[in-house]
Amino acid sequence: MAINLELPKKLDNTIDQARQAALQIFRPISRKYDLAEHTYPVELDTLASLYSGLAATGQAGAGAAGGRGDANKERPEGYVANGGNMQSVLNSMWASYGDVALMLSIPYQGLGNAAIAAVATDEQLEMLGGGDEVWASMAITEPSFGSDSAAVTTTAIADGDEYVLNGEKIFVTAGSRASHIVVWASVDRSLGRAAIKSFVVPREHPGVTIVRLEHKLGIRASDTAVIRFEDCRIPKEYLLGSPEVDVKKGFGGVMQTFDNTRPMVAAMAVGVSRAALEELRKLLEDAGVEIDYDRPAADQSAAAAEFIRLEADWEASYLLTLRAAWMADNKEPNSLQASMSKAKAGRTGTDVTNKAVELASTYGYSERTLLEKWARDSKILDIFEGTQQIQQLIIARRVLGKSSAELK
Numbered sequence: 001m002a003i004n005l006e007l008p009k010k011l012d013n014t015i016d017q018a019r020q021a022a023l024q025i026f027r028p029i030s031r032k033y034d035l036a037e038h039t040y041p042v043e044l045d046t047l048a049s050l051y052s053g054l055a056a057t058g059q060a061g062a063g064a065a066g067g068r069g070d071a072n073k074e075r076p077e078g079y080v081a082n083g084g085n086m087q088s089v090l091n092s093m094w095a096s097y098g099d100v101a102l103m104l105s106i107p108y109q110g111l112g113n114a115a116i117a118a119v120a121t122d123e124q125l126e127m128l129g130g131g132d133e134v135w136a137s138m139a140i141t142e143p144s145f146g147s148d149s150a151a152v153t154t155t156a157i158a159d160g161d162e163y164v165l166n167g168e169k170i171f172v173t174a175g176s177r178a179s180h181i182v183v184w185a186s187v188d189r190s191l192g193r194a195a196i197k198s199f200v201v202p203r204e205h206p207g208v209t210i211v212r213l214e215h216k217l218g219i220r221a222s223d224t225a226v227i228r229f230e231d232c233r234i235p236k237e238y239l240l241g242s243p244e245v246d247v248k249k250g251f252g253g254v255m256q257t258f259d260n261t262r263p264m265v266a267a268m269a270v271g272v273s274r275a276a277l278e279e280l281r282k283l284l285e286d287a288g289v290e291i292d293y294d295r296p297a298a299d300q301s302a303a304a305a306e307f308i309r310l311e312a313d314w315e316a317s318y319l320l321t322l323r324a325a326w327m328a329d330n331k332e333p334n335s336l337q338a339s340m341s342k343a344k345a346g347r348t349g350t351d352v353t354n355k356a357v358e359l360a361s362t363y364g365y366s367e368r369t370l371l372e373k374w375a376r377d378s379k380i381l382d383i384f385e386g387t388q389q390i391q392q393l394i395i396a397r398r399v400l401g402k403s404s405a406e407l408k
């Protein structure tokens with residue numbers, strides 16, 4: 001059977017809109033907000049209204065909580081769903097082609113939105129205004145852990161019709177700007193990882209304090225917050241997914257959110273590395289380097305051969321990312337493919353953007369182009385939502401059929 005690697009025509013609009021935003025809104029203000037770290041890019045308000053329009057017509061993807069979209073509908077035989085996840089991934093990809101930090105700052109497109117789309121019930125989505133009135137950041141990491149998501153110490157103790165949250169979350173992307181925070185907390189620490197659940201908490205709510213913002217190497221236009229929860233009471237309905245603690249099942253429920261968010265982060269790496277490749281191609285051509293796809297790379301100049309190798313890695317990252325999103329839309333278990341996309345794209349993102357600086361040399365290292373910025377911005381995409389090493393560990397476990405206790 002022939003494999004058709006083309007995207008369905010109905011997604012052209014999504015890509016066009018995101019590319020236009022990337023080139024016309026993001027690129028012109030990229031440097032300005034990189035230098036003015038923590039300043040809210042007001043230009044993004046225009047995009048917020050554009051996205052709420054798209055969400056209303058079902059074109060904005062899981063990031064806008066439209067992700068569940070048509071996933072549960074009955075379909076004719078042979079129907080191929082390319083729903084919310086694919087749209088989200090394409091949105092992330094082409095918006096990041098403009099600027100990753102600004103992409104992470106687009107209202108109503110938070111990683112928490114994809115988490116909500118992954119696990120919220122229909123009633124919860126309705127309670128949250130269909131999801132498109134919610135801009136959700138994602139708060140997992142704590143001062144005591146990063147990679148080991150099972151080590152959550154923040155607690156959410158049931159008290160009547162409410163949960164009472166206590167704890168501190170660090171490095172929360174969009175934490176000070178988003179309207180809501182998806183918080184991972186334990187409902188009973190004595191029951192281990194199975195008791196970890198995610199909760200939607202309004203940011204402006206008694207007991208929620210934004211302690212400070214981080215200064216960073218890259219994605220400087222994106223706010224990264226430390227958030228403290230002190231006797232923060234939320235209605236019981238704000239627990240996402242099932243409240244039951246099933247010690248046999250572990251914490252698959254919350255981990256499921258990564259199946260949606262990892263392909264999105266992979267897409268960001270695909271977007272920023274596409275930008276770097278295009279800029280590099282221009283610079284190489286201006287310098288008289290010919291890239292010839294009809295000749296073996298080994299017969300060409302070192303720069304051309306390197307460029308061809310980088311493009312091949314980019315293509316692999318792109319296809320792995322689309323596959324992971326396609327599987328999520330088609331309700332196929334995709335944890336392995338989500339990690340594969342993130343591992344490959346995360347590494348390719350840093351590789352391509354750093355090689356672009358290297359090949360463009362003084363020009364690439366200076367602020368005359370955005371190449372040095374893209375090299376700084378791309379590193380985080382190989383760290384958050386699970387580092388390169390953690391993705392490799394998950395892939396190895398799944399391929400070898402080992403449990404987390406057997407392969408650490």
Ligand SMILES: Cc1cc2nc3c(=O)[nH]c(=O)nc-3n(C[C@H](O)[C@H](O)[C@H](O)COP(=O)(O)OP(=O)(O)OC[C@H]3O[C@@H](n4cnc5c(N)ncnc54)[C@H](O)[C@@H]3O)c2cc1C
Nearest residue numbers: 138139140141145146147171172173384385387389390408
């Ligand atoms: C800019 C920025 C934004 C972020 N945004 C968010 C956010 O929105 N929400 C959120 O919850 N978190 C966020 N984070 C946190 C991020 O997810 C963590 O930094 C990441 O999970 C790694 O955790 P850590 O930094 O504690 O590193 P550690 O877990 O301490 O790891 C340190 C090193 O050891 C490696 N390592 C760890 N365990 C293993 C293992 N078993 N085998 C092999 N190697 C291993 C890691 O890969 C890493 O290289 C953000 C971080 C940054 C820098």
